[in-house]
Amino acid sequence: MTLITDIRLRRVLDSRGNATVEADVLTESGGFGRGKAPSGASTGEYEAIELPAQEAIANARDDALPRLVGEVHAGNQRDVDAALRAADGSDDFSEIGANSAVAISMAAAKAGADVLGAPLFQHLGGTFRGNEYPTPLGNIIGGGEHAADATNIQEFLAAPVGAPSVEDAVFANAAVHQEVHDILAERDLPAGKGDEGAWAPSVSDDEAFEIMEEAVETVADDFGFAITFGLDVAGAELYDDEEDGYVYDDGVKSTEEQIEYIAEKVEEYDLVYVEDPLDENDYEAFADLTDRVGDQTLVCGDDLFVTNVERLEAGIAAGAGNSILIKPNQIGTLTDAVDAIELATRNGYESVVSHRSGETEDTTIAHLAVATDAPFIKTGAVGGERTAKLNELIRIEDNAV
Numbered sequence: 001m002t003l004i005t006d007i008r009l010r011r012v013l014d015s016r017g018n019a020t021v022e023a024d025v026l027t028e029s030g031g032f033g034r035g036k037a038p039s040g041a042s043t044g045e046y047e048a049i050e051l052p053a054q055e056a057i058a059n060a061r062d063d064a065l066p067r068l069v070g071e072v073h074a075g076n077q078r079d080v081d082a083a084l085r086a087a088d089g090s091d092d093f094s095e096i097g098a099n100s101a102v103a104i105s106m107a108a109a110k111a112g113a114d115v116l117g118a119p120l121f122q123h124l125g126g127t128f129r130g131n132e133y134p135t136p137l138g139n140i141i142g143g144g145e146h147a148a149d150a151t152n153i154q155e156f157l158a159a160p161v162g163a164p165s166v167e168d169a170v171f172a173n174a175a176v177h178q179e180v181h182d183i184l185a186e187r188d189l190p191a192g193k194g195d196e197g198a199w200a201p202s203v204s205d206d207e208a209f210e211i212m213e214e215a216v217e218t219v220a221d222d223f224g225f226a227i228t229f230g231l232d233v234a235g236a237e238l239y240d241d242e243e244d245g246y247v248y249d250d251g252v253k254s255t256e257e258q259i260e261y262i263a264e265k266v267e268e269y270d271l272v273y274v275e276d277p278l279d280e281n282d283y284e285a286f287a288d289l290t291d292r293v294g295d296q297t298l299v300c301g302d303d304l305f306v307t308n309v310e311r312l313e314a315g316i317a318a319g320a321g322n323s324i325l326i327k328p329n330q331i332g333t334l335t336d337a338v339d340a341i342e343l344a345t346r347n348g349y350e351s352v353v354s355h356r357s358g359e360t361e362d363t364t365i366a367h368l369a370v371a372t373d374a375p376f377i378k379t380g381a382v383g384g385e386r387t388a389k390l391n392e393l394i395r396i397e398d399n400a401v
């Protein structure tokens with residue numbers, strides 16, 4: 001029933017106005033699925049390779065489609081993804097492009113769900129999964145690689161940990177975003193938005209911490225449940241080999257100073273989440289910080305682990321971090337992403353399913369988070385490509401998908 005009978009690939013726009021890959025998968029019994037690849041700006045050194053969209057499409061047409069069309073069943077996700085790997089032949093999807101691979105992988109999953117008449121999260125997770133909903137981490141203030149002349153820390157993320165429902169959590173994050181707008185206006189700090197819709201004011205990191213604290217406290221009082229916040233430091237972008245340290249506007253911090261700085265911020269602001277606080281090559285520093293604050297906060301590896309099972313295994317052995325960011329396009333297929341989540345779960349690491357700074361209307365990650373009982377999803381707070389996922393979570397919770 002789910003035998004793939006056709007795959008169509010085309011170039012479409014992402015949220016930055018760049019070209020990305022869209023895939024349609026059709027099956028024998030009329031099943032249909034469509035997937036679109038997102039794209040990072042602060043990409044990890046060890047990520048799977050995204051090719052220019054036209055090249056990725058041409059290469060996938062030549063190499064991947066003959067192995068899939070008439071050969072593989074969309075309902076067998078592992079077979080689809082194994083065929084993509086075999087067609088590519090490299091270990092980083094540099095031949096057909098991780099953008100073609102992930103678009104086809106997600107489209108096949110949706111086609112499989114379509115034939116079954118099941119929501120995607122149920123097809124991916126099975127009927128015993130999907131009763132837990134992830135807490136959305138909402139990017140509220142940001143800079144780094146996502147906005148010029150803004151904070152050094154890439155993302156200040158609202159975390160509505162006390163929300164009684166996904167719907168309440170999503171609205172709380174939007175309210176924090178609005179509250180920060182009001183605080184910035186009061187302080188006469190004009191601000192545009194960065195790539196993910198976060199405010200990108202020209203303020204110091206210290207001021208951003210204060211503004212976040214004030215905003216989450218105000219909204220928590222209004223909504224009547226706990227809202228805290230966390231960070232994506234994107235440490236690999238701050239780390240400079242030649243300086244042998246982390247380069248901030250107000251000076252360079254050595255690795256020890258960076259660990260100290262983050263640990264202090266965790267204490268001072270009760271941060272629930274700290275992503276990539278250190279460089280992507282420094283398992284040891286991650287382990288030191290995890291020793292210090294791992295019982296109070298999630299220390300999450302994004303560029304450190306790149307959704308890669310082997311890098312996660314090395315991290316587990318080193319005691320580096322206690323959670324992993326999951327980005328399907330960072331590794332290339334849904335199978336790889338689910339394998340990383342399962343390895344993490346078996347080892348007591350929390351999974352945080354994530355968008356990219358360049359996004360599309362695709363909602364697969366909302367379903368993936370629910371399917372795998374991920375405790376968090378990072379997918380912005382406002383903006384159509386972000387609310388596409390947030391609104392889908394609300395629908396999933398409402399049994400309306």
Ligand SMILES: O=C(O)[C@@H](CO)OP(=O)(O)O
Binds near residue numbers: 041044155355358
């Ligand atoms: O660093 C990150 O976690 C992501 C998403 O917020 O950014 P990018 O997609 O640019 O890598």
Ligand SMILES: [Mg+2]
Binds near residue numbers: 234302303
């Ligand atoms: Mg990150």
